[in-house]
Amino acid sequence: MLVKILKWFLGILGGLLLLLIVGLLITDNAYILKAVRVTYLTGHKTAFLEDYKYFDNRIISKGEAQPWPKSTSYNTASVTPVLDSIHKANQSVAYLIIRHDSLWFEKYYHGYDDKSLSNSFSMAKSITAALLGKALELGYIRDINEKVKKHIPDLKGPYADELTIRDLVTMRSGLLWDERYYSPFSITTKAYFYNNLSKAMLELPIASPPDRQFKYQSGDTQLLAMVLSKALPTTLSDFLSEHFWKPMGAEEDALWQYSPKDGIEKAYCCIASNAKDFARFGKLYSHLGRWNGKQLLDSTYIKQSIVPAADDSPEYGYGWWIGEFKGKKTITMNGHLGQYVISIPEDKLIIVRLGHQNDKKGMSNPQGAFYQYIEQAYAMLNQSNK
Numbered sequence: 001m002l003v004k005i006l007k008w009f010l011g012i013l014g015g016l017l018l019l020l021i022v023g024l025l026i027t028d029n030a031y032i033l034k035a036v037r038v039t040y041l042t043g044h045k046t047a048f049l050e051d052y053k054y055f056d057n058r059i060i061s062k063g064e065a066q067p068w069p070k071s072t073s074y075n076t077a078s079v080t081p082v083l084d085s086i087h088k089a090n091q092s093v094a095y096l097i098i099r100h101d102s103l104w105f106e107k108y109y110h111g112y113d114d115k116s117l118s119n120s121f122s123m124a125k126s127i128t129a130a131l132l133g134k135a136l137e138l139g140y141i142r143d144i145n146e147k148v149k150k151h152i153p154d155l156k157g158p159y160a161d162e163l164t165i166r167d168l169v170t171m172r173s174g175l176l177w178d179e180r181y182y183s184p185f186s187i188t189t190k191a192y193f194y195n196n197l198s199k200a201m202l203e204l205p206i207a208s209p210p211d212r213q214f215k216y217q218s219g220d221t222q223l224l225a226m227v228l229s230k231a232l233p234t235t236l237s238d239f240l241s242e243h244f245w246k247p248m249g250a251e252e253d254a255l256w257q258y259s260p261k262d263g264i265e266k267a268y269c270c271i272a273s274n275a276k277d278f279a280r281f282g283k284l285y286s287h288l289g290r291w292n293g294k295q296l297l298d299s300t301y302i303k304q305s306i307v308p309a310a311d312d313s314p315e316y317g318y319g320w321w322i323g324e325f326k327g328k329k330t331i332t333m334n335g336h337l338g339q340y341v342i343s344i345p346e347d348k349l350i351i352v353r354l355g356h357q358n359d360k361k362g363m364s365n366p367q368g369a370f371y372q373y374i375e376q377a378y379a380m381l382n383q384s385n386k
Contacts, residue, residue, distance in 0.1 A: 031193040032184050038193070046181050047192060047336065049093065049118045049356060052272040057255035058237035058265065060273075066249020066292070068276055071102040077383045079107065083376035086369050090338060091356035093118060094275035097377050098350040101283060103276070105380065110356070115252055117272040118354050121335030124256075125221045127244075127281060128267040129169050129319025131228055131236060133301040134243045140231045141165065151227040157205025167210040168224040169318045170309035174208035177217040181336060188218055197259035197266065198226060214313035218268035221319070225267030236265045247296050248280040269336070275352045278333070282343040282350040285320065285331055306331045315363075323363055325374050332363070342374060351377050 038054045039046065079087070079095075087095065093112040097105040106114065120127070135141045148163040149155050155163070159174050167173045180186035187204065194200050201222055225236060232239050237256045245254065254277065257270035284290075285306060289297035305318035315322055321332040325344065333341040338358030342351040353373050361368030366375075 031190055031195070035184050035189055035193045047119065047121065047269075049337070049354070052117065052119055052255055052257055052270065055257040055270070056260045057257055057272070058235060060237050060245050060250075060254040060256055060271070061241045062250045062253050063241075063246030064249065065251045067251055068098065068103040068279075069101070071099060071104040073104060074102075075105055075107075077105060077380040080376045080379050082372060083380075086359075086372050086376075087355075089357075090359060090369055092353060093356065094352065094354040095373070096275050096279060096350075096352040097380065098279055098283070098352075099381070100348045105377075106275070108275075112354075114276055115274055117252075117255065117274060119269070119335075119339070120271040120273065120278065120333075121269050121337065121339050122218070123278060123333040123335040123339050123341060124267060124269050124271045125218075126319045126333040126341075127240065127271060128221055128224060128228070128236070129305060130244060130281065130284075130297060131239055132165070132169055132224060132318070133297050133305070134239070135228060135231055136301065137298045140233075141227070144169070148223065148227060151230040152202075152223070154202050155206065155223075156202070157207050159209050160206040163206050163210045165224065165227055166309075168220045168227070171214055171216050171220050171313070171316060172211045172310065173215075173217075173220045173223065174206050174210045174212070175217060175219045175223065176204050176207040177215075177219040179217045191218065191222065192266070192269070195259060196261035197222065198262040198264055201226060211310075214310060214316060216316070221268035222266070225264060228267075229264050235263075236267060244281075244284075244296065245277075247294065248284065248291055250277040250280060252277060275354055278339075278341050278354075279350050279352045281333060282331075282341040282352070286343045286345040286348070286350065321363065325371070330374070334363070338369060340370065340373065342370075344374070349377070 038051060093110050095107050136144060144166045145164045148165060149160060163173055178186040179188055181188060190200055191197055228236060252274055254271055254273035257266045285302055288299040289295055289302045306320055307317055308314045309317050321334045323330045328344050328346045331343045338355050340353045351373055359369045363370045365371060
């Protein structure tokens with residue numbers, strides 16, 4: 001009797017599961033099945049550092065490597081007890097300090113090393129902003145204030161005609177978007193797992209007047225990628241390789257996830273690289289686009305990128321986060337789960353932290369991990385100076 005009841009129960013459960021799967025397929029929500037398989041069935045609650053293995057990727061090819069020169073004080077300092085506890089609590093996988101363009105300190109955790117690939121998450125937004133700057137410099141896009149509909153005529157919504165490229169890179173689009181990372185039903189999740197990202201983007205309206213309000217949302221950067229993909233003669237990955245990855249001497253190839261049906265890169269996230277190669281963008285922007293004597297990106301564009309784009313967003317420029325640490329300006333590439341490239345140009349200092357978790361205390365809280373990644377770097381530098 002018990003066996004019959006169990007079989008009946010399993011049959012009902014199997015039928016319900018089948019109905020659920022059919023329903024997801026019919027309603028074009030099959031991406032949720034992949035989200036469950038890639039995330040929950042691998043023991044995670046959100047996207048994770050090595051999830052690039054589950055997606056289609058383009059190669060960002062390296063050229064002739066230019067390894068970071070090592071400081072004469074390389075790795076002579078010890079991680080402070082405070083920093084060590086933060087690394088453990090937030091499961092850091094890499095921590096670098098680059099001073100005067102030389103590698104001063106590096107340490108890796110949880111089986112990672114200096115060649116390990118790790119998901120950039122939203123640090124890719126800063127890199128996509130650099131691609132926009134290069135596209136403007138080379139004339140593929142004539143003006144940052146061009147209307148987006150010139151490149152994406154199918155964009156919809158009551159304010160679509162008003163939207164400019166600048167609105168996208170500054171997060172002021174008015175796009176109807178839901179920036180939730182832990183919900184399987186948000187558009188952010190759909191964009192991450194859906195196989196036709198451009199189609200998903202074109203279903204969303206420009207619902208509010210552009211350039212009225214700062215609202216951080218990944219969809220803005222993805223629309224920017226769609227503009228770039230129409231304007232450029234190559235893929236975003238090849239453009240990045242040709243104009244930045246190779247000239248900056250990246251030591252390893254990188255990967256960029258792309259949407260298989262439309263072939264566009266997930267520009268708001270998802271470049272898999274290593275800490276030392278990510279750091280190169282910190283150096284490039286600290287030097288206002290100049291790399292070892294060669295101007296790779298227009299200095300005027302970078303100057304505009306690292307100041308507030310509007311009065312209501314003092315923390316954001318063109319894809320870069322702006323702040324200060326004890327009166328010194330910081331410019332930061334910032335990604336989900338606490339991926340950071342932090343540059344302090346005044347002190348010629350770059351700090352890179354990659355890891356599995358973030359304490360969610362923000363970038364200005366002295367008790368937060370972000371602030372302490374900087375504070376403790378200075379403490380380590382002071383060790384060396386004694």
